[in-house]
Amino acid sequence: MAVTFTVLGSGSAGNCTVISSSRTQILVDAGLSCRETVRRMRRAGLDPERTDAVLVTHEHTDHVNGVERLSRVLKVPVYMSAGTYEGWRCWARDKSKPDTLPRREEFQSGIGFNVGDIQVLPFTVPHDTNDPVGFTFVVEGVKLGLTTDLGCIPRNVVEALRGCKLLMIESNHDLEMLRTGPYPWPVKQRVMSRVGHLSNEALAEFFSNEYDNCAAYVVLAHLSEQNNHPEVARRAAQRALRCADSEPSAAKAGYADPVPVPGTSSLLLASQDEGLNSIIL
Numbered sequence: 001m002a003v004t005f006t007v008l009g010s011g012s013a014g015n016c017t018v019i020s021s022s023r024t025q026i027l028v029d030a031g032l033s034c035r036e037t038v039r040r041m042r043r044a045g046l047d048p049e050r051t052d053a054v055l056v057t058h059e060h061t062d063h064v065n066g067v068e069r070l071s072r073v074l075k076v077p078v079y080m081s082a083g084t085y086e087g088w089r090c091w092a093r094d095k096s097k098p099d100t101l102p103r104r105e106e107f108q109s110g111i112g113f114n115v116g117d118i119q120v121l122p123f124t125v126p127h128d129t130n131d132p133v134g135f136t137f138v139v140e141g142v143k144l145g146l147t148t149d150l151g152c153i154p155r156n157v158v159e160a161l162r163g164c165k166l167l168m169i170e171s172n173h174d175l176e177m178l179r180t181g182p183y184p185w186p187v188k189q190r191v192m193s194r195v196g197h198l199s200n201e202a203l204a205e206f207f208s209n210e211y212d213n214c215a216a217y218v219v220l221a222h223l224s225e226q227n228n229h230p231e232v233a234r235r236a237a238q239r240a241l242r243c244a245d246s247e248p249s250a251a252k253a254g255y256a257d258p259v260p261v262p263g264t265s266s267l268l269l270a271s272q273d274e275g276l277n278s279i280i281l
């Protein structure tokens, strides 16, 4: 069996992604209820019983809602940083939910670890929680990157995402739609801040100027239902990726270096209700 990448749901109502090798299966975030996660896994042809671990990026509800119950039902450890664990416990107490996990593994941002045969590297992202991270994975020799919930893309994130064959990244809002949209001003300010969420425009800037164009698949994720539209996000990313493609790479790299072939990446969108069908790598 090959490497598969399946999004069960993406957005402020719940995030969950499944990454599988032939031997190992992990969930990244558990923002859907346990029942809904299991239902969507079966719908996608995945066996929930095969799951080895749940990894958590940060303690916001849309990333942890089902974590405690999933860890009990599937009898798997939950990997989170110490800061995220503390944040999660406060969140659980606030919601009058159980605040202990049957098995917890702690990781530190910047320090790699393995779950089965999947290599994981958490990296710090700017977001308004205790210790938020994105992840890169190396699965059967293929590097994948996953990062949502980040207000901007600092240098360490650019570096972490180099060489990914699949890149799932946030394209949260269109700045103009957010500005003129229905959110109260303090919420708009929070979303727009450097520890909020990534706009289509900020992502386009990354694609045009700093992205290495390595991915065969680029997945736009965590789209706002109020302040974005799939076609608006797609167009912004497409334009920027095309512009990155058309750069005179030969001149930049020197004629002897291999030149990336333009237009090879597939641009896909992960949705809240449907997620994204399995990508087989």
Ligand SMILES: [Zn+2]
Binding pocket: 011, 012, 015, 060, 062, 063, 149, 222
């Ligand atoms: Zn989120």
Ligand SMILES: [Zn+2]
Binding pocket: 058, 060, 127, 149
């Ligand atoms: Zn968040």
